Amino acid sequence: MTAVAEESLERHFEHTIERDQRIEPRDWMPDAYRATMVRQIAQHAHSEIIGMQPEGDWITRAPSLRRKAILLAKVQDEAGHGLYLYSATETLGVDRADLTTRLIERRQKYSSIFNYPTLSYADVGVIGWLVDGAAICNQVPLCRSSYGPYARAMIRICKEESFHQRQGYELLLTMMRGTDAQRAMVQDAVDRWWWPSLMMFGPPDADSPNTAQSMAWKIKRHTNDELRQRFVDMTVPQAEALGVTLPDPDLRWNPDRGHYDFGPIDWDEFKRVLRGDGPCNAERVARRRRAHEEGAWVREAAAAHAAKRRDS
Amino acid sequence: MSDLYEVFVRGKRGLNHVHVGSLHAPDDEMALRNARDLYTRRNEGVSIWVVKASHIAASSPDEKDPFFAPSADKVYRHPTFYDIPDDVPHM
Numbered sequence: 001m002t003a004v005a006e007e008s009l010e011r012h013f014e015h016t017i018e019r020d021q022r023i024e025p026r027d028w029m030p031d032a033y034r035a036t037m038v039r040q041i042a043q044h045a046h047s048e049i050i051g052m053q054p055e056g057d058w059i060t061r062a063p064s065l066r067r068k069a070i071l072l073a074k075v076q077d078e079a080g081h082g083l084y085l086y087s088a089t090e091t092l093g094v095d096r097a098d099l100t101t102r103l104i105e106r107r108q109k110y111s112s113i114f115n116y117p118t119l120s121y122a123d124v125g126v127i128g129w130l131v132d133g134a135a136i137c138n139q140v141p142l143c144r145s146s147y148g149p150y151a152r153a154m155i156r157i158c159k160e161e162s163f164h165q166r167q168g169y170e171l172l173l174t175m176m177r178g179t180d181a182q183r184a185m186v187q188d189a190v191d192r193w194w195w196p197s198l199m200m201f202g203p204p205d206a207d208s209p210n211t212a213q214s215m216a217w218k219i220k221r222h223t224n225d226e227l228r229q230r231f232v233d234m235t236v237p238q239a240e241a242l243g244v245t246l247p248d249p250d251l252r253w254n255p256d257r258g259h260y261d262f263g264p265i266d267w268d269e270f271k272r273v274l275r276g277d278g279p280c281n282a283e284r285v286a287r288r289r290r291a292h293e294e295g296a297w298v299r300e301a302a303a304a305h306a307a308k309r310r311d312s
Numbered sequence: 313m314s315d316l317y318e319v320f321v322r323g324k325r326g327l328n329h330v331h332v333g334s335l336h337a338p339d340d341e342m343a344l345r346n347a348r349d350l351y352t353r354r355n356e357g358v359s360i361w362v363v364k365a366s367h368i369a370a371s372s373p374d375e376k377d378p379f380f381a382p383s384a385d386k387v388y389r390h391p392t393f394y395d396i397p398d399d400v401p402h403m
Contacts, residue, residue, distance in 0.1 A: 084350075153333070299314070302314075306342070
């Protein structure tokens with residue numbers, strides 16, 4: 001392609017974004033935009049898929065049939081969300097099987113939050129409330145992301161996430177109305193999940209080199225710190241209604257800012273977990289790999305069946 | 313080998329099928345079942361179409377302007393092109 005032709009395509013691309021229109025799969029886009037979208041959507045898809053594991057551990061130990069049915073539906077949704085997102089990634093010219101390979105070979109990342117263990121049933125509730133609550137904060141603005149297939153997948157996902165957050169909060173309310181031991185379980189789970197939930201928004205703006213470009217391309221609509229603050233402001237009154245203490249002595253309302261101030265986040269822990277040294281990284285990836293390998297015969301049998309019917 | 317299928321769902325009677333996304337399946341029957349599990353977990357549909365992505369012919373975004381140009385200059389195809397006196401009822 002000539003330099004002039006490319007310049008004209010680039011102008012058209014920029015103009016589409018300026019007018020708040022969506023970029024669609026077969027449109028020309030800069031290589032860096034395509035690479036950023038592939039990386040972001042694939043990481044998001046992997047997070048949904050790996051995200052089935054922490055809660056999936058409790059399906060066989062749910063305290064009642066009602067809770068078991070809810071948890072099954074929720075984990076099935078996570079699988080669905082992963083597949084909507086793989087579908088969106090594929091519109092950018094990557095192969096879905098290749099993405100799974102990149103995940104199990106640890107060449108692509110997923111959200112650091114899923115590398116923490118779920119130690120009691122209260123964790124199921126806290127994940128719904130805090131982890132899915134943080135995810136909703138992140139994902140609602142992504143419904144207006146500039147890449148059409150991603151934005152449409154996010155709309156479907158956000159509709160379903162609301163169920164996830166509410167079932168979690170209701171579970172916690174039920175436990176808080178129970179025994180002292182149950183209340184202690186809830187508080188313990190909150191203590192363990194609060195800080196990792198704040199880390200879900202990513203590094204602080206000063207250490208997030210890609211943010212400016214992603215905002216210019218309207219892939220992201222708000223910075224990491226803006227979304228983190230929004231989450232804290234939304235969550236504090238929910239914690240009060242629940243009757244739990246968020247584990248941060250510096251957390252208090254700041255009337256001058258009109259926001260809650262909160263204490264420093266341990267970014268060394270974040271980097272450590274992201275690098276692969278979290279409590280469950282190895283286990284999560286190993287289990288995903290095992291599921292993929294143990295499912296190979298099903299894929300092969302389905303393909304053989306399809307081939308046989310085609311030939312007969 | 314699995315094929316890429318595009319999925320279209322009719323939300324309820326009286327509406328068109330609308331594209332909702334894609335999935336992989338070894339054959340049409342599995343594609344339909346997978347589409348049901350993936351795209352209609354909450355009564356989102358009463359009917360599903362699946363079609364192999366390779367069977368879809370699509371207009372190219374690069375030729376968007378010339379391709380759709382014939383429809384841009386025929387203003388007489390729109391009802392507002394015609395001046396009708398205000399006192400003529402039901403028109």
